[in-house]
Amino acid sequence: MxxxxxxxxxxxxxxxxxxxxxxxxxxxxxxxxxxxxxxxxxxxxxxxxxxxxxxxxxxxxxxxxxxxxxxxxxxxxxxxxxxxxxxxxxxxxxxxxxxxxxxxxxxxxxxxxxxxxxxxxxxxxxxxxxxxxxxxxxxxxxxxxxxxxxxxxxxxxxxxxxxxxxxxxxxxxxxxxxxxxxxxxxxxxxxxxxxxxxxxxxxxxxxxxxxxxxxxxxxxxxxxxxxxxxxxxxxxxxxxxxxxxxxxxxAGEGHRVSRTVSEQPAHLRPFLMDVAERPRKRVGKVDLYLPDADGPRPAVVFVHGGPVPRGVQPTPRDWPGFVGYGQYVASLGVVGVTLDHRLHDVGHYGRAAEDVAEAVELVRADPRVDGERVALWCFSGGGLLSADWLAAPPSWLRCVAATYPVLAPLPNWGLTDSRFRPAAAVRAAGQLPIVLTRVELERAEIAATVEEFLTAAKDCGASIEVIDVPLGHHGFETIDHTEQARHAVDRAVRSVLGHLRS
Missing domain, CATH: 3.40.50.1820 (Alpha/Beta hydrolase fold, catalytic domain)
Structure with missing residues (x-):
């Protein structure tokens, strides 16, 4: 018994x-x-x-x-x-x-x-x-x-x-x-x-x-x-x-989480597009991928998700997905920016927001960057970090993009009263362009936050473009090497760059 x-x-x-x-x-x-x-x-x-x-x-x-x-x-x-x-x-x-x-x-x-x-x-x-x-x-x-x-x-x-x-x-x-x-x-x-x-x-x-x-x-x-x-x-x-x-x-039943030593983690698999290597300049915790161009160029700052446990190697800015995005936009004439921030726990969003703000100012001050034309692109749990920028968008912020994002705190994150609620902040975004990429096979708990955000965006008349990835998974850029996935990345990149150049 x-x-x-x-x-x-x-x-x-x-x-x-x-x-x-x-x-x-x-x-x-x-x-x-x-x-x-x-x-x-x-x-x-x-x-x-x-x-x-x-x-x-x-x-x-x-x-x-x-x-x-x-x-x-x-x-x-x-x-x-x-x-x-x-x-x-x-x-x-x-x-x-x-x-x-x-x-x-x-x-x-x-x-x-x-x-x-x-x-x-x-x-x-x-x-x-x-x-x-x-x-x-x-x-x-x-x-x-x-x-x-x-x-x-x-x-x-x-x-x-x-x-x-x-x-x-x-x-x-x-x-x-x-x-x-x-x-x-x-x-x-x-x-x-x-x-x-x-x-x-x-x-x-x-x-x-x-x-x-x-x-x-x-x-x-x-x-x-x-x-x-x-x-x-x-x-x-x-x-x-x-x-x-x-x-x-x-009785000993239940799902087992298995991972063999030889298995490559999803986030370390190759980027879904073949992109030519671009020059990279590392400044502290920020990397700049530079285009072949004279004079200052617009920039896209890619913000990784999380929480990412402290000590994980390689750090997110060296993950193939973010390297791929940085090189891809650089190949199209725009400075690609990746960074590491301190979102190691759900209680660290304040620290991470400070890191992102400091990185953006560093990028805008770089002579190779047109500081009046910058886009912010957030991924996964980094989606919450878009809230500050949506709530009070500066004039130089030409677009906010989000890919398979978390757009409202998950219930067990304890962030009920925090400022990191893009689904609420979007009401103050005005006509700031927003490019949102969502995946069909998203986790239910994250998909619910995206729907909350889209409902709020519709109610306030926000300027939003939604790009869907059929049969796409969370982190699809290194998981789903399909034509639909490649098309979604290309469309999202070109849409963001279009807003930077307009």
């Missing part, structure tokens, strides 16, 4: 698992929905000393009292921290750890780091400081639960129940660092990704392909993945589907 230990996230208790627990029991499993000390109907037990260690001890005690030979621990959101802490102390009892729509906490990291937006983190701590008992963080009002993850799919009555039963979170549970035992890394694990909250298997595979050594463990045969087409709270929105996934995870 398998015993499931279901550990909830912030502000909630074991009650949140009610429907899932019932379905698991119907299958014959033993189920333990956990209410941690100081939470739910145990909120009266909370005190200033209630911290992550107390919650780890709660789970260790429970594991010790479970007779089932196989224990599957499920951690949702904050719950993964005490799950990992307890599993490290009783690894011989744990058959599998399930990460339910949550990232991979690192040793020494507090749970508060699960909230990617620093402004939201500071707001939470401010709430605690303003409260009469400053060791507790009050739960959010009903209309702010989406700050903790997408509420897509939750019935209205269930969301009302969450708001009604939510309990303040002892601050120490979120601020005390997690201490991970080496034994945890050897345990089988399953990630359940909620696409409505911005996660997907395709995204995991793309991140693994970038070569971040911290993620190579995800290619282990003992690690599996499932997707659920819902928001961050599948125990409320899709309890039947979640129960089925948990049973399959316990």
């Amino acid at each position: 398998t015993a499931f230990i279901l550990v909830p996230g912030t502000f909630t208790g074991g009650w949140i698992w009610r429907e899932v627990a019932a379905r698991l029991r119907d299958s014959g499993a033993e189920v333990h929905p956990v209410t941690l000390t100081g939470m739910g109907d145990r909120s009266h037990l909370a005190g200033p000393e209630t911290d992550l260690e107390r919650h780890v001890q709660d789970l260790v005690q429970l594991i010790d009292h479970v007779d089932a030979p196989e224990v599957v621990m499920v951690g949702h959101c904050y719950g993964i921290h005490p799950v990992l802490g307890a599993a490290g102390r009783r690894p011989e009892r744990i058959a599998r750890i399930v990460y339910l729509d949550v990232g991979m906490p690192q040793d020494g990291a507090p749970a508060l780091e699960l909230v990617p937006d620093q402004a939201v983190r500071e707001r939470l701590l401010h709430r605690a400081e303003q409260a009469e008992d400053d060791w507790r963080i009050p739960p959010p009002p009903r209309d702010e639960w989406q700050r903790w993850g997408s509420v897509d799919g939750i019935p209205a009555d269930a969301l009302a129940r969450v708001a009604r039963l939510a309990a303040p979170q002892p601050a120490g549970t979120l601020t005390q660092p997690l201490r991970l035992s080496d034994a945890v890394s050897g345990l089988p694990a399953t990630g359940v990704l909620c696409t409505g909250n911005g996660s997907s298997i395709a995204m995991v595979e793309a991140l693994v392909g970038l070569g971040d050594p911290r993620l190579q463990a995800l290619t282990d045969s003992r690690v599996s993945f499932f997707e659920l087409d819902t928001g961050h709270w599948p125990m409320l929105s899709t309890p039947d589907e979640l129960a089925d996934v948990l049973l399959r995870a316990a």
